[in-house]
Amino acid sequence: MAEPKTRERAYRLRCYPSARQRRVLGRLFGASRFVWNWALARRTSAYHGDQTRLNWISLSREFTALRQAPETHWLTELPREPFNQVLRDQERAFQNFFARRARYPRYRRRGRAERVRVRFTLDQRREQVERDATPRWAFVNLPGVGRVKLRRTEGLQGRLRSVTLSRDGAGRYFASICADQVSQAVWPEPQCEVVGIDLGLRDLAVVSDGAHVHTLRAPKALQLKLTRLRRYQRRQSRQLAAQMRAQGLDPDKPCPKGVRLGMSHRRARTRARIARLHGRIGDLRRDALHRVSTALVGQARILVLEDLNVKALARGGHQRGFRRAMGDVALGDLRRQIRYKADWAGRQVIEIDRYYPSSKRCFECGTVNAALGGAKRWACPACGVCHDRDENAAKNIRAEGLRQLAAASSLATGKGPGSHARGVACAAERTRRVTVECAQRRPTQNREIA
Numbered sequence: 001m002a003e004p005k006t007r008e009r010a011y012r013l014r015c016y017p018s019a020r021q022r023r024v025l026g027r028l029f030g031a032s033r034f035v036w037n038w039a040l041a042r043r044t045s046a047y048h049g050d051q052t053r054l055n056w057i058s059l060s061r062e063f064t065a066l067r068q069a070p071e072t073h074w075l076t077e078l079p080r081e082p083f084n085q086v087l088r089d090q091e092r093a094f095q096n097f098f099a100r101r102a103r104y105p106r107y108r109r110r111g112r113a114e115r116v117r118v119r120f121t122l123d124q125r126r127e128q129v130e131r132d133a134t135p136r137w138a139f140v141n142l143p144g145v146g147r148v149k150l151r152r153t154e155g156l157q158g159r160l161r162s163v164t165l166s167r168d169g170a171g172r173y174f175a176s177i178c179a180d181q182v183s184q185a186v187w188p189e190p191q192c193e194v195v196g197i198d199l200g201l202r203d204l205a206v207v208s209d210g211a212h213v214h215t216l217r218a219p220k221a222l223q224l225k226l227t228r229l230r231r232y233q234r235r236q237s238r239q240l241a242a243q244m245r246a247q248g249l250d251p252d253k254p255c256p257k258g259v260r261l262g263m264s265h266r267r268a269r270t271r272a273r274i275a276r277l278h279g280r281i282g283d284l285r286r287d288a289l290h291r292v293s294t295a296l297v298g299q300a301r302i303l304v305l306e307d308l309n310v311k312a313l314a315r316g317g318h319q320r321g322f323r324r325a326m327g328d329v330a331l332g333d334l335r336r337q338i339r340y341k342a343d344w345a346g347r348q349v350i351e352i353d354r355y356y357p358s359s360k361r362c363f364e365c366g367t368v369n370a371a372l373g374g375a376k377r378w379a380c381p382a383c384g385v386c387h388d389r390d391e392n393a394a395k396n397i398r399a400e401g402l403r404q405l406a407a408a409s410s411l412a413t414g415k416g417p418g419s420h421a422r423g424v425a426c427a428a429e430r431t432r433r434v435t436v437e438c439a440q441r442r443p444t445q446n447r448e449i450a
């Protein structure tokens with residue numbers, strides 16, 4: 001127990017490479033794509049040839065030879081380290097493919113922003129990162145690139161293992177630094193025991209703590225930016241159609257393969273605007289999700305969530321608006337953040353069955369209103385109580401979590417309590433006490449236990 005608990009984490013910092021460094025990085029991004037595609041072609045042809053599976057060590061040996069070859073000698077002008085990382089990444093992609101967790105790795109095309117990145121492992125024998133050179137700036141010294149300036153937003157703790165430099169569509173550079181042995185932050189004591197959380201599209205989270213219901217929303221700025229994005233996208237498609245007509249093509253049909261469309265100044269400007277806006281939307285969304293997940297985990301000892309299959313929802317046959325809203329709030333990310341932050345803070349997360357009718361069930365009388373569509377407000381057909389859809393769901397989720405806790409504790413007393421079950425039972429006990437205290441203050445709003 002004397003060993004203090006540590007964890008892994010990643011830091012994401014904006015970085016400001018110089019013009020020379022940007023040129024080197026540009027070549028590295030392109031060369032990484034080249035190496036990925038070369039290695040993928042080698043693996044594919046070796047497998048189709050004599051069924052051999054090349055691993056990254058043999059590919060690394062071949063790559064050394066490739067660097068010596070006269071036509072690919074330009075690779076020696078760049079640092080070797082990021083290419084080893086590319087080969088390792090591909091090894092992992094193939095492991096995932098063979099384990100049926102992923103599709104067959106694909107070739108990388110030029111101009112795909114999400115893949116514009118290079119990773120360097122950091123040497124543990126020397127400090128490559130100047131963590132706090134100044135209050136505002138940190139620096140990382142990378143082979144072949146030089147000393148890259150990083151905007152310091154928080155202290156970098158622990159052992160720094162690797163740094164990934166990336167460029168987004170708006171031309172901004174970021175460094176993502178992986179660290180381990182980061183000491184655990186101390187979380188404040190939670191204000192309540194159990195909260196039920198309804199994660200949704202309209203509001204990020206509607207939270208019931210038994211006495212109150214409150215809502216954690218995504219910022220208005222995000223919504224405004226999305227409206228503006230749609231406007232720019234309409235403009236872009238108008239400009240694209242005009243360009244196609246100017247080249248004698250039918251704008252209602254997709255552009256035929258091999259035809260290069262001219263790029264007007266206005267079209268280029270719209271494209272740049274859209275890229276910048278996407279960057280800003282990403283920032284706002286990331287910030288909102290972190291704020292909400294931190295607030296939720298800080299609030300309660302036990303968090304009850306619905307086990308929604310977010311992937312299936314995003315893929316499923318819903319309307320486009322629904323899918324976009326889904327992507328917007330990135331509920332999957334939010335749930336992932338809640339889980340790992342709960343783990344850091346020593347909180348318990350209970351996930352209730354996704355088929356539990358949290359929205360359709362009337363919290364007051366328990367009637368399941370099967371005819372409930374997408375209405376925001378509804379009146380219970382049995383008892384007539386008026387419900388806010390999400391508030392009602394949050395209360396039901398909390399009640400179901402409490403029921404499961406109570407079931408676990410009675411199971412524990414039946415079998416003789418194990419330490420885990422005892423912990424759960426204690427938590428349920430505390431919950432009951434807290435809820436009763438709340439009930440004395442606000443008698444009308446607490447029926448979960450009764």
Ligand SMILES: [Zn+2]
Pocket residue numbers: 362363364365366367380381382383384385
């Ligand atoms: Zn009712």
